Amino acid sequence: MRYISTRGAAPPLDFEQVTLAGLAPDGGLYLPERWPSFSADAIAALAGLSYVDTAVAVMKPFVGDALDEDALRALCTQAYGRFSHAAVTPLVQLDERQWLLELFHGPTLAFKDVALQLLGLLFERFLSNRDTHLTIVGATSGDTGSAAIDAIAGRAKVDIFMLHPEGRVSDVQRRQMTTVFAPNVHNIAIDGSFDDAQALVKAMFADRDFAGRFALSAVNSINWARLMAQVVYYFYAAVRLGAPGRPVAFSVPTGNFGDVFAGYVAAKMGLPIARLIVATNVNDILYRALSSGDYSTGEVTATATPSMDIQVSSNFERLLFDLGGRDGQAMAAQMHGFEATKAMRLTDGQLGGAAGLFASARIDADDMALAMRWASEAAGQVIDPHSAVGLAAARAADLDPAVPLVTLATAHSAKFRDAVERATGNRPALPARVGDLFARAERCVSLPADFGAVTAHIAAHATPR
Ligand SMILES: Cc1ncc(COP(=O)(O)O)c(C=O)c1O
Numbered sequence: 344m345r346y347i348s349t350r351g352a353a354p355p356l357d358f359e360q361v362t363l364a365g366l367a368p369d370g371g372l373y374l375p376e377r378w379p380s381f382s383a384d385a386i387a388a389l390a391g392l393s394y395v396d397t398a399v400a401v402m403k404p405f406v407g408d409a410l411d412e413d414a415l416r417a418l419c420t421q422a423y424g425r426f427s428h429a430a431v432t433p434l435v436q437l438d439e440r441q442w443l444l445e446l447f448h449g450p451t452l453a454f455k456d457v458a459l460q461l462l463g464l465l466f467e468r469f470l471s472n473r474d475t476h477l478t479i480v481g482a483t484s485g486d487t488g489s490a491a492i493d494a495i496a497g498r499a500k501v502d503i504f505m506l507h508p509e510g511r512v513s514d515v516q517r518r519q520m521t522t523v524f525a526p527n528v529h530n531i532a533i534d535g536s537f538d539d540a541q542a543l544v545k546a547m548f549a550d551r552d553f554a555g556r557f558a559l560s561a562v563n564s565i566n567w568a569r570l571m572a573q574v575v576y577y578f579y580a581a582v583r584l585g586a587p588g589r590p591v592a593f594s595v596p597t598g599n600f601g602d603v604f605a606g607y608v609a610a611k612m613g614l615p616i617a618r619l620i621v622a623t624n625v626n627d628i629l630y631r632a633l634s635s636g637d638y639s640t641g642e643v644t645a646t647a648t649p650s651m652d653i654q655v656s657s658n659f660e661r662l663l664f665d666l667g668g669r670d671g672q673a674m675a676a677q678m679h680g681f682e683a684t685k686a687m688r689l690t691d692g693q694l695g696g697a698a699g700l701f702a703s704a705r706i707d708a709d710d711m712a713l714a715m716r717w718a719s720e721a722a723g724q725v726i727d728p729h730s731a732v733g734l735a736a737a738r739a740a741d742l743d744p745a746v747p748l749v750t751l752a753t754a755h756s757a758k759f760r761d762a763v764e765r766a767t768g769n770r771p772a773l774p775a776r777v778g779d780l781f782a783r784a785e786r787c788v789s790l791p792a793d794f795g796a797v798t799a800h801i802a803a804h805a806t807p808r
């Protein structure tokens with residue numbers, strides 16, 4: 344399998360290269376040059392398989408000959424062996440047609456672990472035969488950072504520099520990052536928003552001298568391997584609910600559009616997905632884009648769902664590229680226009696193409712709290728605010744009642760204890776597996792959201808390639 348850039352001007356890469364790469368040198372995002380296709384029989388054959396075996400079957404076409412099947416299985420077994428639930432991503436029934444897909448049983452209590460536990464092992468494996476030292480630069484609104492740090496801490500030949508918006512992540516999220524004292528882990532709190540942090544990371548990749556000198560790599564969902572690993576749980580859940588014989592719909596709390604793009608990939612591979620509901624909070628650029636074609640940024644509002652307080656959704660570019668006929672030149676022009684004006688209109692082809700599969704909903708704080716209370720009172724489930732945004736959108740959706748509707752539960756409620764307590768009156772306890780988080784010392788530097796300041800800090804602490 345070869346990977347091409349959404350902006351058409353970067354050389355194609357194989358799976359190993361794309362895993363180590365990050366952003367393409369033309370500023371685009373990599374994706375497979377064609378979607379693998381699973382027949383109804385191939386999907387039916389996934390019934391009854393373990394999570395690891397499903398992962399191997401679904402990811403094999405993307406990995407190609409970068410790893411043989413036994414090696415891929417060994418990495419998946421190791422990655423998913425760290426999850427606290429035997430099913431890895433269990434389904435929990437809420438009522439006669441609604442389900443939660445619990446994606447938070449990994450070491451840092453959020454769906455990011457599903458991909459990042461595997462990505463950490465892929466980095467280690469691919470670096471073992473190379474004479475290269477990687478410098479990972481990442482931006483986080485809380486969950487990617489903690490999951491990536493857990494996956495990378497202590498590994499050889501790699502440093503990680505993680506930028507988070509100071510004061511805009513929960514206490515648990517911050518401590519999951521800043522209490523890790525492995526020498527290859529570097530936390531930077533920036534004076535700005537997640538969008539500012541993400542823009543700094545993209546600017547570092549765009550600086551070809553800096554990117555080359557430190558062999559920059561990515562753990563954000565700009566890294567294709569992140570999305571590939573997330574495709575697996577759409578198959579795993581849908582097959583358990585009757586696919587390929589019965590279509591299934593998913594509601595996805597969305598920020599950077601990575602998780603829901605993985606659902607789109609599953610649909611392109613042949614999984615019968617009736618609908619993908621893109622659930623946003625009041626930072627609703629994706630809702631506006633999908634409902635009216637208006638992709639224009641505004642001020643970011645801080646909410647009880649900080650991981651979705653995003654305006655510029657990286658992976659939306661992948662969708663627009665695919666829906667727009669995979670024209671790299673046109674995509675580059677559209678994105679350069681957006682980068683200059685912070686606004687763009689989707690083409691009729693992009694908007695019409697999205698309408699076939701996607702629906703969208705904008706969920707405010709009241710609807711989110713209501714969904715959290717409903718889950719607790721009617722279904723006995725304590726859910727986190729992000730999952731509640733997804734559930735509120737699912738409950739409002741106008742869909743065939745015969746279609747099972749799955750909300751992705753993206754984080755454990757204990758990561759957002761204050762918001763859960765405010766909505767439900769109950770303060771979730773921290774699971775034992777996160778240990779003595781509040782007794783540990785923290786290590787983090789604070790910097791302005793300034794390219795020169797951040798790159799100077801990284802250059803002073805990173806190992807050149
Ligand atoms: C808990 C949680 N829910 C939802 C999201 C949004 O996911 P995505 O950025 O893939 O759209 C995030 C952040 O990525 C998150 O951490």
Ligand SMILES: N[C@@H](CCOP(=O)(O)O)C(=O)O
Nearest residue numbers: 483484485486487563564650
């Ligand atoms: N909400 C995210 C933002 C970064 O998203 P990513 O999926 O591109 O890594 C977070 O938890 O940091």
